[in-house]
Amino acid sequence: MTEKDFSLRLAKLREEKGVSARDMSLSMGQNPGYINNIESGKSMPSLSGIFYICEYLGITPKDFFDIDAASPSKANELYSIAKGLSNEQLDNLIALAKGLRK
Template identity: 55%
Template sequence: MDADFISDRIAKLRTEKNISARDMSLSLGQSQSYINNIENKKALPSMQMFLYICEFLGVEPRDFFEEEVTSPGALNEAVTAFKSLSPKQLELMTALAKEMK
């Protein structure tokens, strides 16, 4: 992970959600250029704003930094759905995931 990781990761996750940098900035209560400045490596978010960004993107902060997790929002959604499965259903889903690998 290098110094550009946070900027690049925010840009990738935002683009996957098909949200403009301007709209995301305004949705977070910031100036219209806020996210653009982060993505262009002119600024970094504060810790509090980073947490808001993760919430906005539907990503757990721990997953944000997992480089091998390409779609942390989708992973978070799947984990949430799996929590309501019975032990047998969970076992079947795990076997299916291993088979797909």
């Protein structure tokens, strides 16, 4: 993932969460322009900053860097729900998901 990809991914996931860059920065205890600077490519977060960003977004770093996952927080929510389903219910859910993919 390039720095530009990182910036775009952060912006997409932040917007999906429905929060402004300023509000996210302040909620993370950073200066108001912290997230905006990352999204605009002016700076990059430290490794600990990446962990804080992921924690704020409610996803894992793996989810963040998995660009094939369009909405990792929703995928995680679905997975949490699926863990409590019976085998028959899981088969139905899989069939539904396959049908939606077409």
